[in-house]
Amino acid sequence: MNPSPPPPPPRDPDLLEEALGLGRGGSPPWRLAFVEDCVETSGAFVLHHFLKRALSTEGDGTVVFLGLAQPFSHYDRVLRKMGCNLSVQRNKNKLHFIDLLNLEFLDEKGENDREIGFMDLYNRILRSIEAIRSKDNNGGWTTIIIDDLSHLEIAAHGSVKHVLDFLQYCRSLTSEMDCFLVILNHEDIHSSDEALQMLSHLDYISDILIKAETLSTGIAADVHGQMTVVIKDAPGGLIKKLHSFQFKVKENGVEFFYPGSRF
Amino acid sequence: MATAADGRLLGARSANTSSFSRARSSPSAVLPSPPNPGVKVGPNGATFVSSGIPDLDRILGGGFLLGSLVMVMEDADAPHHLLLLRNFMSQGVVHRQPVLFASPLKDPRAFLGTLPSPVSLSKEHRQRDTLVDHNQQDQEKGLRIAWQYKKYFGDQQSSQIHNRDVKQEFSNDFDLRKALERQHVQYIESMSIQDIPRLTILRDRCSNFLSGLPRSDGGNLSAGRIAIQSLCAPQCGYAEMVCIIVYTEPKDSISGLGLGCLYQVSEINYSLFKCGCCGNVSHFISFACISEEMAAPGRYIVVYEDKDMAKLLTGYQDMLGLLHVHKVAHNNSQVPTVLEASTFSLKLQKRRSLSQLQNMMDDGFPGLFKHTTNSQLTHLQSPKLLVSQECFFMGCNHSMRAMELGTKILRLLFIVSLSTSAA
Numbered sequence: 001m002n003p004s005p006p007p008p009p010p011r012d013p014d015l016l017e018e019a020l021g022l023g024r025g026g027s028p029p030w031r032l033a034f035v036e037d038c039v040e041t042s043g044a045f046v047l048h049h050f051l052k053r054a055l056s057t058e059g060d061g062t063v064v065f066l067g068l069a070q071p072f073s074h075y076d077r078v079l080r081k082m083g084c085n086l087s088v089q090r091n092k093n094k095l096h097f098i099d100l101l102n103l104e105f106l107d108e109k110g111e112n113d114r115e116i117g118f119m120d121l122y123n124r125i126l127r128s129i130e131a132i133r134s135k136d137n138n139g140g141w142t143t144i145i146i147d148d149l150s151h152l153e154i155a156a157h158g159s160v161k162h163v164l165d166f167l168q169y170c171r172s173l174t175s176e177m178d179c180f181l182v183i184l185n186h187e188d189i190h191s192s193d194e195a196l197q198m199l200s201h202l203d204y205i206s207d208i209l210i211k212a213e214t215l216s217t218g219i220a221a222d223v224h225g226q227m228t229v230v231i232k233d234a235p236g237g238l239i240k241k242l243h244s245f246q247f248k249v250k251e252n253g254v255e256f257f258y259p260g261s262r263f
Numbered sequence: 264m265a266t267a268a269d270g271r272l273l274g275a276r277s278a279n280t281s282s283f284s285r286a287r288s289s290p291s292a293v294l295p296s297p298p299n300p301g302v303k304v305g306p307n308g309a310t311f312v313s314s315g316i317p318d319l320d321r322i323l324g325g326g327f328l329l330g331s332l333v334m335v336m337e338d339a340d341a342p343h344h345l346l347l348l349r350n351f352m353s354q355g356v357v358h359r360q361p362v363l364f365a366s367p368l369k370d371p372r373a374f375l376g377t378l379p380s381p382v383s384l385s386k387e388h389r390q391r392d393t394l395v396d397h398n399q400q401d402q403e404k405g406l407r408i409a410w411q412y413k414k415y416f417g418d419q420q421s422s423q424i425h426n427r428d429v430k431q432e433f434s435n436d437f438d439l440r441k442a443l444e445r446q447h448v449q450y451i452e453s454m455s456i457q458d459i460p461r462l463t464i465l466r467d468r469c470s471n472f473l474s475g476l477p478r479s480d481g482g483n484l485s486a487g488r489i490a491i492q493s494l495c496a497p498q499c500g501y502a503e504m505v506c507i508i509v510y511t512e513p514k515d516s517i518s519g520l521g522l523g524c525l526y527q528v529s530e531i532n533y534s535l536f537k538c539g540c541c542g543n544v545s546h547f548i549s550f551a552c553i554s555e556e557m558a559a560p561g562r563y564i565v566v567y568e569d570k571d572m573a574k575l576l577t578g579y580q581d582m583l584g585l586l587h588v589h590k591v592a593h594n595n596s597q598v599p600t601v602l603e604a605s606t607f608s609l610k611l612q613k614r615r616s617l618s619q620l621q622n623m624m625d626d627g628f629p630g631l632f633k634h635t636t637n638s639q640l641t642h643l644q645s646p647k648l649l650v651s652q653e654c655f656f657m658g659c660n661h662s663m664r665a666m667e668l669g670t671k672i673l674r675l676l677f678i679v680s681l682s683t684s685a686a
Contacts (some may be wrong), residue, residue, distance in 0.1 A: 039590060045597045077308065077595040223599045249598050 015256035016049065019229040019243035025121060027141045030207035030231070031174040036187045041225040043184055043212040044069070045249045047147050050182050051075070052084045055094055056070025061134045064096045064125050068151035069184075074098055081243075081251045093135065096128040096135050114156055118166045125170065141180060144170060148184035149202075153195075160198045171205060187211075207232060215246070224249050227256070301358030302329065303433050307595040310488050312360070313434035315350025320434045322607065324600065329486055345377075348490055350437055354487035355488040356447050357435050363472045364453040365465055366492040374492070378448060379437035456491070465491070467532060490591045576585050 011023065019163040021029045033050075037043025054061035067075055075097075076086045089095040098121070129142055146152070149163065173179050185202060203209060209230040215223060229243040248255045248262075255262070303311045303325060311326035320326040325334055335344050355362040356378070366374055452472065456465055469489055476487040586607045591600040 002641075042599060047598055072594050078597050083598075219601055224599055224601075251596060251598055 014254075015110060015243070015245045015258075016046075016119045016227065016229070016247075016254070017053075019231070019241075020210075021231075022053065030180075032171060032181045032206045033183070033203055033208040033210060034206040035182065035184045035210045035212070037184065038188045038214065040214045040219065041135075041212050043210070044147065045208055045237065045247075045254050046212065047145055047182065047184055048075075048078055048154045049254060050143060050145060051086075052079060052082050053237045054086055054143045054145075055086075055089050062094045062096075062140060064098070064142060064144045064148045066098045066144070068099075068123075068155075070149045072099060082253055085158075093132070096132075096140065098124060100177060106197065114159065114162055116163055117155070122169050124188055126177075129173065129179060133177070141178060143180045144173065146181075146183045148186065150186055160194045164198060164201060167202070167205075206232075206245075207234075212247070222248060223262070226259075301360050301433070302513060310486075311433075311597060312488070313354050313358075314347070315352075315354035315434070315437060316347070317434040317436060319586075320346075322588070322602065326434065346439070348492060349378050351488065352451065352541045353381065353437050353443055354435060356451065357381050357441060358486075361476055361487040362451045363469065364451050364492070365456050365468070365490070366453065367455065368492075369457060369459070371455050372448075375448045375453065376442055378443040379439045380441040380443045381435040388625055409502075461628050462633070464483045466602045485559075571574075 020033070033062040035043045035046045051063060051065065054063045065075075071140075072086070079086050085096075086095060090097060125144060129144075132142055149167075152163050152166065153160065167183070170181055174181050183202075187199065208233075209228075211228040212225055213228070213229070214225050223246050226244065226246045230239055231241040231243075232238065245258050246262075247255050247257075301312060303313075305325045307312055309325070310329040311320070312329055313320050313326045320350065335347055352362055352364060352375075364371055364375065368374060400503070454465070454468055459465060472489065588602060588607065591602060
């Protein structure tokens, strides 16, 4: 009699994974992914998806998570319903969680202090990645997930320059330390020219752009929105491929489907 | 999933590695105090506080999420956003939750005089209840007097709203005609934000308020409320981005506490509070609704009379205004909350005018409230606030009717509640 049950068959990749080239496991073919959402449709579920995938046992991935938008308990609960225990992963050092409340430079008024604060944050991320690298050399990759960028803007007291500098530093990590960067941003909150420029800059430097928006017909209970995945052949290069489909968010995952194909 | 299995195996040894969350309190433990009616526990470990309007609680699926941010954008022409603020604060007083009120008025306590009193039961019920055993009544009085009010009450007879006449429910109906008694209003901490040079002063005051909240003991959750009126009013001295204050408040959160907060943004300052900033705050907020005025003849300074609307909507004449829910909180879950309809109408249950309140309001808008020269309250049946779902708007989410209502500027209602509970 078999003492252990046979391993479950690998499930088919969903539309998002196919679009992102994550279909058959292995490391993603891109380095920097931007997720854009709007007020009516929150794109946080994409980050949860990345988080779960990175921490799954199939890969040996590790995650440095800047969970600035919500407390750790929120992510813990959400991921638990998706079948991933964040507390266990944190204890195993596969997940490094950086909380907004731990950022100490929020009260600082001087520009220098803010710069120092961002430098500290960057150093923290760097130290986490170095610690991960030194421990296991299984070849697993590290994903840095930032949720979300507008909180960094607030930490910078509205200074777009500091945020962009910080992002450039993080981007350098993707090549030097073999990491992947996933950032969540809101597209409908920027009204000043400077902030709009930042949006264009972010679009420019990304390899992949994932946009979650509401349906043009309004909010519906069975289809929560539509997703557009833009893949570029090089940062700042031409658009290689464009995927568009709809999604419905559930407690234990997300359903992706083409319009009209869901029964 | 292997990780889940590991969690279960280790669950016996340490609580935080278990995939299953422990029940709040073991059945064998003795409950030290009666459960707090002001805080309700919902699915996904979410806790709610009441908004003060039972219908609104029902629509939102339980009330305001404890720890969520709600913002209400005022409309200078439509006064009913203040009703939300008042009901919110009065509900806090009824449940004996500490309330902090910040207002751009020179004397915020003037506004506190306009808070409505909860509807008390009819006279017959009252007579029946007084026949009950006095001992039990005294015991219950003792239990009900919360610690923070004890120093004010002393030997005084328990006030009317805390005796058995008003049931300790999660959400009370409020009599807009009748003002809350002075003795209750005095517990509400208030501050004026008119002359403060920086928003950090307000933030620090909120932090102090938060640290002063009683901690939850055992399974008894406690909550506090912060109500900020006209955060972006032009008479205020600060001009910083609102989102900063919104963000920095959770920094001072203490686990185990909950906070419900409501604040309003003045319309006049809408230009300062740009769309971008507005959207920024929208992302922090968990619940938002738009308050619109309706072109009701004879009630407001009417832009025009909408006869088509009168034909289409039932009970058009009874409506105070419209409430557009922009966004609803969902905590501890990634599934968005989708309401059946996003626009609701505000009605008074008994179609009577309200007196007394007009005189106490700072902005001298005309319309809804009838002026009275004497201070006597007329003997009318108490008007209660109802929020009903307009059948017309069903299925018309992002309704275009909102745009068609004319030149009124849509006001977003965001209610801000600070998250201090760590699940």
